[in-house]
Amino acid sequence: MSIDEGAIDRREAFLHALVREAAELARAGFARQTGQAVSMKGPQDYLTETDGQVEDHLRARISEAFPEDGFLGEESGGEPGRQAWVVDPIDGTANFARAIPHFCVAIAFIARGEVQLGAIVNPVLDEVYFARLGRGAHRNGKPIRVSATSDITATSFEMGWSNRRPLARYIGALNALFEAGSNVRRGACGALGLAYVADGRSDGYAELHMNSWDCLAGLLLVREAGGVTGPFLSLGGLTDGAAVLAAAPGVAAILSEATGIPLLTGPDLLAVAEEEHRRTA
Known part of the structure; x- marks a missing residue:
């Protein structure tokens, strides 16, 4: 059965709160990260303890709120199914590991074959980017637009x-x-x-x-x-x-x-x- 607008409304409200929770966890992890050991998943592919902590939290919260939804995460994988949350707990891990404050948490919700919701937060700058399909894009609640550059x-x-x-x-x-x-x-x-x-x-x-x-x-x-x-x-x-x-x-x-x-x-x-x-x- 196709997901209806009311169901997306509920997930939108949930995502607004969820991305803030993820930002808090990531910010706390970043404060602890300086001088800590970093693991490697492959060449130039870093893994920190915070990656797993943030993803575990997101998976648990989503499973509790919407058990019918699939989940696909960078660290723990998963099966997306027809409607699912797709999560990167820390994007920019190489920056994070070296105490460079240019990293983020990214969360998307897909259904009907399209991305319906998307949120990206830079925890250090406290900038939350949010979009819903057909309803525009925002940073900290204010509308944003791509540049008008043509030169x-x-x-x-x-x-x-x-x-x-x-x-x-x-x-x-x-x-x-x-x-x-x-x-x-x-x-x-x-x-x-x-x-x-x-x-x-x-x-x-x-x-x-x-x-x-x-x-x-x-x-x-x-x-x-x-x-x-x-x-x-x-x-x-x-x-x-x-x-x-x-x-x-x-x-x-x-x-x-x-x-x-x-x-x-x-x-x-x-x-x-x-x-x-x-x-x-």
């Missing part, structure tokens, strides 16, 4: 990195963007990178492979803030991960061409998005 020489993109794809593809994409006149940076926290696109702090984000817990909340934020994204879910990204692209409409085609990541919309729909963004910016 590539004024852009600042962010590009993530994954060892699941050849390094040469990253170098090629970076070279194309630099030659086009863009600035490119890497913050080592993909979920916040996407939130910053939604907030107009960055003009676009791309990564050749991301897992669903890293990006589903952020992709919803970008679309609800008037941006353009790639077709993550239709590429099998929920369970296997896929390429991610998110950008302001005026520069999305350039980022897509440089990275080779397709846009979710076709050229005609992209033009409509660009016009709508110019009209409302």
Whole structure:
């Protein structure tokens, strides 16, 4: 049976409280982290005690409130099913482990084949990004929009990195963007990178492979803030991960061409998005 709007209302109210609880746990863990041992799951893939603590809390709270929902977490896995919560307890763990305050907790709820709710919180800055499908995107309760940038020489993109794809593809994409006149940076926290696109702090984000817990909340934020994204879910990204692209409409085609990541919309729909963004910016 398809989930109704009332059921999503209840989950939205629950998520507002849940993301605050997660932020408190992550903030406390960050305060304890300096000088503590860090484990490695693989090359450049960090794991801290706080990752497990936050995910265990989220799983328990969701299971208690909505036992019918599936759960997929970075640390403990799970089966998403037809409707599920997708969780990254600490995105930007390498930053977290080195006492760099650029990390976040990311939570998404999917149903009807789409991301219905998304929340990303930076616990140190106390910034909560929140979106519901069809109802816009917000930071700490205030509406946000992607940037109105259309001049590539004024852009600042962010590009993530994954060892699941050849390094040469990253170098090629970076070279194309630099030659086009863009600035490119890497913050080592993909979920916040996407939130910053939604907030107009960055003009676009791309990564050749991301897992669903890293990006589903952020992709919803970008679309609800008037941006353009790639077709993550239709590429099998929920369970296997896929390429991610998110950008302001005026520069999305350039980022897509440089990275080779397709846009979710076709050229005609992209033009409509660009016009709508110019009209409302």
